[in-house]
Amino acid sequence: MSSPQPLHDAPPELLAPPPPLEAGRPARRRSPAEEARTLVATSSLGTLATLSDDGHPWGSLVAYGTLDDGSPVLCVSVLAEHGRNLLRDPRASLVVAEATTGADPLDGGRVTLAGRVEPPAADALVAARAAHLAAVPAAQAYIDFGDFSLWRLCVERVRWVGGYGRMDTVDADEYARAAPDPVASSAAGAIAHLNADHADALLAMARALAGYTDASAAVCRRIDRYGLDLAVRTPRGAAPARITFEEPVDAPGGLREATVRLARLARG
Amino acid sequence: MSSPQPLHDAPPELLAPPPPLEAGRPARRRSPAEEARTLVATSSLGTLATLSDDGHPWGSLVAYGTLDDGSPVLCVSVLAEHGRNLLRDPRASLVVAEATTGADPLDGGRVTLAGRVEPPAADALVAARAAHLAAVPAAQAYIDFGDFSLWRLCVERVRWVGGYGRMDTVDADEYARAAPDPVASSAAGAIAHLNADHADALLAMARALAGYTDASAAVCRRIDRYGLDLAVRTPRGAAPARITFEEPVDAPGGLREATVRLARLARG
Numbered sequence: 001m002s003s004p005q006p007l008h009d010a011p012p013e014l015l016a017p018p019p020p021l022e023a024g025r026p027a028r029r030r031s032p033a034e035e036a037r038t039l040v041a042t043s044s045l046g047t048l049a050t051l052s053d054d055g056h057p058w059g060s061l062v063a064y065g066t067l068d069d070g071s072p073v074l075c076v077s078v079l080a081e082h083g084r085n086l087l088r089d090p091r092a093s094l095v096v097a098e099a100t101t102g103a104d105p106l107d108g109g110r111v112t113l114a115g116r117v118e119p120p121a122a123d124a125l126v127a128a129r130a131a132h133l134a135a136v137p138a139a140q141a142y143i144d145f146g147d148f149s150l151w152r153l154c155v156e157r158v159r160w161v162g163g164y165g166r167m168d169t170v171d172a173d174e175y176a177r178a179a180p181d182p183v184a185s186s187a188a189g190a191i192a193h194l195n196a197d198h199a200d201a202l203l204a205m206a207r208a209l210a211g212y213t214d215a216s217a218a219v220c221r222r223i224d225r226y227g228l229d230l231a232v233r234t235p236r237g238a239a240p241a242r243i244t245f246e247e248p249v250d251a252p253g254g255l256r257e258a259t260v261r262l263a264r265l266a267r268g
Numbered sequence: 269m270s271s272p273q274p275l276h277d278a279p280p281e282l283l284a285p286p287p288p289l290e291a292g293r294p295a296r297r298r299s300p301a302e303e304a305r306t307l308v309a310t311s312s313l314g315t316l317a318t319l320s321d322d323g324h325p326w327g328s329l330v331a332y333g334t335l336d337d338g339s340p341v342l343c344v345s346v347l348a349e350h351g352r353n354l355l356r357d358p359r360a361s362l363v364v365a366e367a368t369t370g371a372d373p374l375d376g377g378r379v380t381l382a383g384r385v386e387p388p389a390a391d392a393l394v395a396a397r398a399a400h401l402a403a404v405p406a407a408q409a410y411i412d413f414g415d416f417s418l419w420r421l422c423v424e425r426v427r428w429v430g431g432y433g434r435m436d437t438v439d440a441d442e443y444a445r446a447a448p449d450p451v452a453s454s455a456a457g458a459i460a461h462l463n464a465d466h467a468d469a470l471l472a473m474a475r476a477l478a479g480y481t482d483a484s485a486a487v488c489r490r491i492d493r494y495g496l497d498l499a500v501r502t503p504r505g506a507a508p509a510r511i512t513f514e515e516p517v518d519a520p521g522g523l524r525e526a527t528v529r530l531a532r533l534a535r536g
Contacts, residue, residue, distance in 0.1 A: 044373065045365075045373040045374075047315035047317075047327055047363045047365070048327070049315075049317035049318075049325035049326060049327035049361075050317075050325055051323075051325050052382075055319075055323070055359075056359050056361070056382055057317035057318055057319050057325045057326070057359060057360060057361055057382075058317060058325070058361050058380065058382060059315055059316070059317035059327060059361045059362065059363035059380055060363060060378075060380055060427075061363060061365050061373075061374070061378045061429070063373055063374050081427065091323075091324050091325060092325060093317075093324070093325055093326050093327045094327065095315045095327035095328060095329060097313075097315070097329050104406035105312065105313040105329075105331055105404075105406075106313075106329070106331050106404075106406065107406070110328075110329045112326065112327055112328055114320075114324055114325075114326060136373075136374075138372035138373075138374065138375070159328075159349065161329070
């Protein structure tokens with residue numbers, strides 16, 4: 001192994017984008033804990049790492065539901081290798097990855113939840129079962145088979161990666177307290193709509209709200225409860241820009257109104 | 269944990285489909301080793317399980333290329349937790365999952381390759397680098413950074429799961445010798461085309477070649493170099509049926525001719 005060279009966390013072309021020409025509005029983003037909770041909440045499929053009997057790390061696909069504190073609930077058969085592994089050693093980690101559509105699969109979000117599995121306590125069994133079935137309806141067919149058990153993964157350590165240059169370690173208590181983004185499931189549709197029908201509004205936002213007064217085009221890359229990430233084109237090169245909503249969006253259907261308000265602000 | 273009840277490996281409604289009314293043609297399928305090689309060859313993204321310094325299993329997303337013997341080649345930074353883990357302990361497993369579109373995520377294919385990573389030998393470095401870059405073009409941006417290293421995962425143990433009731437352990441030598449299915453990348457398009465435009469041909473196949481002489485409809489669920497998997501509707505209930513090509517397809521573009529020949533055989 002050669003010794004590390006100077007740190008880098010983004011492809012070279014992204015390291016020095018042109019700055020805004022004027023100060024933009026203050027940016028607010030999801031915290032790493034909110035990013036992690038959102039990734040876990042918007043999927044029901046992950047890869048579980050467990051320990052085989054010889055101590056070898058073993059990975060396998062699992063479906064999960066999520067409790068209110070973000071703990072995943074697995075429904076696992078002792079006939080599966082990972083089921084036998086968990087019976088022997090409760091240490092596990094669960095990786096949940098965003099469904100990416102981009103050209104570079106490592107520029108998508110993912111999170112690792114490491115901890116120990118335990119059977120849900122008697123008074124938590126109903127909630128655990130309901131959480132699993134809500135996320136994995138197909139489990140109805142086998143959840144009551146005798147070889148299947150529910151396991152709650154008690155999260156001790158969280159590592160979130162949002163893509164190049166966006167990553168953080170998350171405190172387990174902070175993870176438990178954070179809320180998943182309520183607009184996550186409508187983000188893809190909103191992005192497609194904005195880019196297809198409202199390129200002019202996005203450009204106005206880049207110019208008036210992010211300080212890129214020389215912008216010639218703007219494309220929405222991401223949207224969340226706190227705002228939009230734009231890719232802005234300027235004569236000085238391409239740059240990312242963050243546009244923050246006037247108020248965080250608190251309901252799944254709230255993106256439209258928040259975006260319309262931003263567009264009015266940009267034009268007025 | 270309760271003791272295992274009688275074994276099951278499929279949802280109840282699939283346990284007793286109606287049998288064909290006449291003997292169908294002999295069925296040929298991909299071997300589990302071919303299934304595993306095909307899954308690994310058709311993706312470049314997986315989840316790696318490694319061992320943290322305290323022995324905890326740690327999962328993380330990785331991109332990989334594949335050598336001719338099916339060994340994955342990773343390009344990993346020592347700045348990443350899994351990079352430090354591999355330096356300390358070479359034991360790892362890689363999970364590659366099929367991109368599923370069905371309602372039940374656990375009814376899709378996935379494979380676990382367990383083994384040990386090692387730096388490619390000097391005379392294998394060029395091939396390893398080329399394999400990684402062919403599968404992960406974005407790695408060009410960082411493959412030469414000093415904190416990144418290439419690792420070959422030497423596969424010792426393979427577990428393939430194709431979905432409910434389709435799973436097997438694969439001998440590592442058999443995995444190394446098997447070939448990926450050359451038609452895997454054109455399968456989804458072929459299935460869509462067959463179901464949209466050739467429902468009559470599929471029905472004829474179910475009746476004449478699979479022995480479901482009372483079939484009223486047939487939908488193609490999967491297609492591979494050896495044949496088609498159909499979901500057949502009969503007055504006696506739904507049933508799966510396998511239709512085997514006259515010859516295995518050996519080239520990516522060969523599905524059309526093989527399917528046309530089957531349709532002629534079914535009708536003549």
